[in-house]
Amino acid sequence: MSEPDKKEITPEEAPENGKGIRNSGNTSETGNRKTKGDFDLAAVYVSDAQYNRNIFFDTTPQAIRLYLLYNHWGFQILVYAFILVDLALAIFEDPAVVPLPIWVTSVIELVCLAAFTARLVHYAKVIPRERFWKDPKNICIFAIILLSLVDMIIYGALKASGFYAVRWSRVLRPLLLVNITEGRQLRRAFRSIRNALPQILYVFLLFMFSVLMFSLMALKLFGKRGLKTIEGRPYFTNYLEIVFDLYVLVTTANSPDIMMPAYNFSVYFAVFFITYILINTYIFMSVFLAVVYNNYKKYLKEEVRKLVRAKRHKMVRAFGVLQERKGEEEPVVSQACWNQLVRLVQPDISNAHRELLWSVSDDNNKGCIGKVAFVQLADLLNIQVIMMKSRPHPLKTWLPSLYLSSPSRLVCRMVQHKAFMYTYDLIILVNAVFIGLDEEDPLIANVEWAFLVLYLLEILLKLYSFEPRAFFSRHQFWNWFDTIIVITALIAMIINSALKLCYTSRQILDIVFILRILRLIRVVDNIKRLGGQGLPFPVVYYIFAMVGMELFKGKIRFFEANSTDPDKAFCGNALLKNSVFAKHNYCKNNFNNIVSSFILLLELTVVNQCGFTAVTHISARMFFVLFHIVVVIIIINIFIAFVLEAFFVEYTVDQSNLQSSLEKKIEELELGVKQYVPDSFLSACFLPGYKTVDGLLQRMFEADLDPENFADDEDFDPNNPSNLNFPNPNFDSV
């Protein structure tokens, strides 16, 4: 349990209330006192544990200060902003949505690259040199910056001399998102993909074998019968075409078209396609999901276990820095030290919140806590606790006799009852029905006024029965939302009737009301936590969009509805004459710029319609097959696996132990609070669960993780190189 640069502590001198701690400057004084440097170091450990950062920083005071700066939220936002700008350059580069001259985009890109370089240099200053070059992430970023520069120079030179040039380095840009220090969750998602790959590959080979065999059978069964497709082409005569068609059938995109010629010829041939769909669409796709889900669960558990071990290890280090030993007893940390530490880690924490956390940690009021209780701190800080000041309603102060009268009390009780909420949910639903009805009828138009009055009444009633400052506090998102929506609607309707405006403003009004219906979304509120796992999508989409744009840009043109160009009938490409693609007016589904590329890729995710492979060489179909494999077979299945797992956690796992002990404590304390402030309408604390995806993950597997078991930590030595080479390099650089 020794520490990198821990100083000596004697418990006698540690002050009891945390106020008497002397700052001893930057000198790394030895002796019995804890220096500012010690607290900084401990705070960094706790903060790293809290946010699951695994950076092996230098422990010299200078390096720690640099490291604190590196972790400053401002710099983190700046990095993301520069990456966003870098990625957004695709909008302005050829093929562009909004064309800009090359020199403008190049300058912007250079600025971005400079920023990434600066960040990388900063990181290199924080961690030891040899560790910096051992980390593949740093090498990756370095390579991306270098390759981008090389590509820019080559591209500029080629363009200047009039040659055809490709900005190939653009596919590397989204990889920055994966490799920056903050991209932990994204890396985890990619790791779970990589871990599932061997098994997916095995099933995929079986699957492809099945597709190839069925194609062979199809060739033998249908090839010589002279059947024609609906477009008049020969049906199932070329082996590779059959393979592609049957592969697309797995995505169900060309069902039942691909089967119709054979089915029209003989009803028995339907058996072939039914068997094919049963085996390849249903069984194989389910097995893909099973493989991905199985691997996902297995490796995620392992990663979370490592995460928790690393977290504990950091907390033990922080404890080591701050511990005091009284004689033969177990080392402890005093409340004063603890307070100082928490204020350093989370400067904006309120005193009440901090005291609550202390009372949870120091359950027996001993004034100091041992290692086990101290280690909880990182998790405790991750539980979102909203402290509310319970103030009396202003009306109670101004008109106490009226506000405390029994009719007034009845109103307050009614509004605070759950039925009030449900009543208004119902009113919103009825409103939705009226919006759907024919609005030409003046009666129905007037009903809108009635609804508006009802909504206004709701807000006023709530303001009457709840304390207004609490009602409009920072965390009451839906209250703000409701109020803004209703006031906007009120203003819009008044303007509308005052100016006798025509239909358009009515329409805006309707949309405002429909937005209000979003309020009902709160029932599925925790879907947002799933967001973290969807992250691989943008990275993969961006890469495919870049490649797709180089392959297909300008091959298909979109004509406005009022265009009379004769090329409109075949999307400006004679190869598409009479194709289903052109007939269905899909011309806007093209790779002509980044926006339409993204929309097209989303369409391809849903249904792999790839009509326009006709415009280029047949091998471009590989692009669509590859996209299907990567996005539908792998990433969507990981997404589904996460939904399944999160759902099971929601339904089967109880609250975390820590969260329930915190809630218990709050209830205990509240009991006391309530006696003094009888009309506090909001419970003093809200606990909407863990703040972070990491927290959710930890909760998922908490049942398997023994919170008291420190034996693991003993054999976890971050300086041991074997721990640096996890099969899944979860720790950024520990």
Place this chain on the structure above:
Amino acid sequence: MSEPDKKEITPEEAPENGKGIRNSGNTSETGNRKTKGDFDLAAVYVSDAQYNRNIFFDTTPQAIRLYLLYNHWGFQILVYAFILVDLALAIFEDPAVVPLPIWVTSVIELVCLAAFTARLVHYAKVIPRERFWKDPKNICIFAIILLSLVDMIIYGALKASGFYAVRWSRVLRPLLLVNITEGRQLRRAFRSIRNALPQILYVFLLFMFSVLMFSLMALKLFGKRGLKTIEGRPYFTNYLEIVFDLYVLVTTANSPDIMMPAYNFSVYFAVFFITYILINTYIFMSVFLAVVYNNYKKYLKEEVRKLVRAKRHKMVRAFGVLQERKGEEEPVVSQACWNQLVRLVQPDISNAHRELLWSVSDDNNKGCIGKVAFVQLADLLNIQVIMMKSRPHPLKTWLPSLYLSSPSRLVCRMVQHKAFMYTYDLIILVNAVFIGLDEEDPLIANVEWAFLVLYLLEILLKLYSFEPRAFFSRHQFWNWFDTIIVITALIAMIINSALKLCYTSRQILDIVFILRILRLIRVVDNIKRLGGQGLPFPVVYYIFAMVGMELFKGKIRFFEANSTDPDKAFCGNALLKNSVFAKHNYCKNNFNNIVSSFILLLELTVVNQCGFTAVTHISARMFFVLFHIVVVIIIINIFIAFVLEAFFVEYTVDQSNLQSSLEKKIEELELGVKQYVPDSFLSACFLPGYKTVDGLLQRMFEADLDPENFADDEDFDPNNPSNLNFPNPNFDSV
């Protein structure tokens, strides 16, 4: 050893080797001796436990004999045959594939109904009267028979007087499959659907709410813009149409068509559709899967637990009938009794197999077994053990010097090596490639001969190195398969070259070879066990086919390719003029007979294309929505859930304890056997896992079931009515 009709045993008299048992006739003598009635009763209990039958039969000797008859495999096959005939009547009834006069189908149906009635009466004789009428299954069958009769009379009368009539009772026919005593697995599948319903309903309401809200937004966003669909109809102007279109978008069937008009108008509208697809297709569909999977796991575990409890209870009863008590000791069953019992339960069991099972049960060679070991019997009998007689190769007897020479031994070792199998797998793959190549080339045609010779060589080599009777034993399916395929191919090729036949017979030959490729399927051999869970499909499909046929029969006509009828352009229905349905030549996708109905429903499962709702009232769309809800949202998800669970079991759960102890025992015994028969080429026993789906299910949850815990059984009283009303009536009539 002893004979099937053995009578009294006194433990003292029971000889150690089971040969001296005296027969004492059919008297139901009491006392220390066990009568034939006792053995019959015990055998029925064991057999019920083995096959998880839960029928509360009378225990009088007459009832037991009737019950044994009821369970006779001949009667069970007859019942299935009659149900199959009854279901197949749909082929001959109007709208018919092969029309038969009404009187013919009616007579056949009457015969079937008579058979079902006879079976029901037989069942009523076996179990107590009051239990018979308490069982909803019996009432169900009774009602189905009665309603079918009523329907036949009404239909006949209406037809005779020239009115329009509907054979509505046909939708009830598949319910027979669910309600017969043997339909346990099907009932379990339906129960798991029913159990998931409340949660599915909740998610479904949220989902429909989301669809309705998005439709409302779509109406407001697009309704007044005067957009047109590709077919020229107004785009998104009618609320109900929008709801339907957006519902279909969830199935991805009309993507991207439904989005194109809005997307062509403005690129920003794509955001609406992307949000919609993300929420409703991906998130909601994943949540449906999660809900179904979660419920599936939960209730299946509960059911398997009950199944195991009931099985143990029956085995304890059988033990109670046969037990002997020596003084103060625990009651036991002697080997002689046990042998007699096993022979009664499984008359075709070999002596070696029975002795193996005994040696597993009586691990310490005490000559008798206690309750715990006895209860295992039902599971032991369910483990498939194939006993092989190890005979010397005939060539060894005829030409020992040649067969035992070292080159001959080398050949045998080579053929028995795994590499031999892989080599031939590779040869089959190469053959597949050659089949895919252009067969006009005479060289390639001749290559076929080479492959045929290789395959013949393989079979001859195997016959040389393996004992021929063992090679062609009953359980060696793939050996039979290979041999038949190769010999068929040989005969076909000889005839082909002798008669100089043209292409057609070559094609047959190719198909024969492709069939051979099926041999490679053995890698995914255990997929067949999934069959049990797919069973709900036929029942649901049949019901939907019946309803669909009444709704849509004759509305769409299919014209042969060479037809010149002008109606061909719109499938014989003017309402389909210029529709996408007719343009794509989907006319054969209709409900005109049971075969095309089934194929169409399968297509609807894959992609819910419902183009021909145009031919009838718009409310017929409900049929398609309902089909999607029932089949895609519920049944397919249950299927996927089963695949997921079975996959996890395959990869994570080890063999059952019983199975491994059996295998250990076999290894012990084999060691002795091998010394005497050194050239036995097949291991004496194969253990291809559990025979039944029930066995697989039990293995899935074995970890949670304590095999030694009999406490459960004590409080499980089959005579207690509360045990008769399980929330899931898993026990047929216990």
